[in-house]
Each structure stands twice: as structure tokens, then as C-alpha cells.
Amino acid sequence: MEDVIRVIVQYLHVTAGILWIGGAFYTIFVQTPAIMAAPPQARGPVIAQLAPRQIFYILRLGEATIITGVLRIMVSGRAREIENLASRWTLSIVIGAVLTVILLGLGHGIVKPALKRMLTLGPSATQGDAGAAAEAGAIARRLKTLGYVQLALGFAIIFGMVTARFS
Numbered sequence: 001m002e003d004v005i006r007v008i009v010q011y012l013h014v015t016a017g018i019l020w021i022g023g024a025f026y027t028i029f030v031q032t033p034a035i036m037a038a039p040p041q042a043r044g045p046v047i048a049q050l051a052p053r054q055i056f057y058i059l060r061l062g063e064a065t066i067i068t069g070v071l072r073i074m075v076s077g078r079a080r081e082i083e084n085l086a087s088r089w090t091l092s093i094v095i096g097a098v099l100t101v102i103l104l105g106l107g108h109g110i111v112k113p114a115l116k117r118m119l120t121l122g123p124s125a126t127q128g129d130a131g132a133a134a135e136a137g138a139i140a141r142r143l144k145t146l147g148y149v150q151l152a153l154g155f156a157i158i159f160g161m162v163t164a165r166f167s
């Protein structure tokens with residue numbers, strides 16, 4: 001029975017993690033360049049529809065990954081080992097968990113408010129307000145750089161998790 005629970009929790013955890021980091025990969029390498037290549041008048045309405053849905057799903061997936069990750073420790077049969085910071089398993093999980101919290105924090109604390117601001121600026125920028133267009137452009141550039149940082153964090157977390165599996 002314990003094995004069945006472990007499989008279910010692991011399945012949910014890995015699925016949530018794949019969708020979370022995979023969603024970020026798709027956003028950065030497929031969706032954003034495609035939107036930026038579109039004519040400016042077409043961008044606004046598309047971003048207005050996409051951004052709220054996207055940030056909602058990505059943040060919920062991050063939260064689901066953390067909750068199932070904590071559950072995964074609880075059903076691992078190795079929960080007590082977490083007190084031993086010298087163990088490779090503990091180090092991999094703890095470093096992965098800390099990076100995960102940073103990653104989700106960036107989403108809640110920086111990406112979500114920045115997208116909200118972009119959506120506010122959008123209509124003025126489309127109607128020719130140069131100040132609004134410049135600010136929206138600056139936010140888009142900052143989000144792009146942050147996106148690469150977030151993806152690097154995601155890959156580092158996956159490395160930590162796989163290391164834990166073999167520790």
C-alpha cells in the first residue's frame with residue numbers, strides 16, 4: 001500500500017513539475033517571440049487574453065509542485081533523514097526546495113505585478129502614447145531576462161531532484 005501511495009504522489013509531483021517548468025519553457029521560447037513578431041496593434045488584445053490565464057496556471061502549478069514535493073518527503077520513508085544536512089539526499093532536496101520557493105516567489109512578487117502593469121499600459125501604448133510604449137517595452141525586456149533566470153532555476157531544481165533519486 002505504501003508503494004501505491006508513493007507512486008501516486010510521485011506521479012502528481014513530477015507531472016506538476018513538468019507542466020510548470022515546461023510551461024515556462026514554452027512561454028519563453030515559443031509564445032513570447034511569436035507575440036513580439038506580431039504587429040503592435042494585434043499584440044495588445046492577445047496579451048490581454050493570454051497573460052491572466054497564463055500567470056494563473058503557472059503559479060497554481062508551482063504551488064502544486066511544492067505541496068506534492070512536501071507530501072513526497074512525508075511518504076518517502078526517509079523523512080527523518082532530512083535532519084541530516086550532510087546526506088546527499090537531504091542536500092539535493094533542500095537546495096531544490098529553496099530554489100523552488102525562490103522561483104515561485106519571483107512569479108508572485110515580480111512577474112505577476114509586471115504583467116498587470118503591462119496590461120494597464122497596453123491600451124495607451126497602442127493609441128500612440130510614447131511614454132506608455134517605452135515603459136511597456138522596458139517591462140517586456142526585464143521579463144525576458146527574468147524568464148531565462150527562472151528557467152535556469154527550473155533546470156537546477158530538476159537536477160537536484162534527479163540527484164536525490166540516486167542518493
Ligand code: HEM
Pocket residue numbers: 013014017018021065066068069070072073076093096097098100101157158161162163164165166
Ligand atoms: C518544495 C519543493 C520540492 C520538494 C520538497 C520536492 C521533493 C521531492 C522528493 C522528496 C522527491 C523524491 C526523491 C527520491 O526519489 O528520493 C522528488 C522527486 C522529483 N522532483 Fe521534486 N521537490 C520539489 C520541487 C520540485 C520541482 C520544482 C520540480 C520541477 C520539475 C521537481 C521535480 C521532481 C522530479 C522530476 C522528481 C523525480 C526525480 C527522479 O525520480 O529521478 N521537484 N521531489
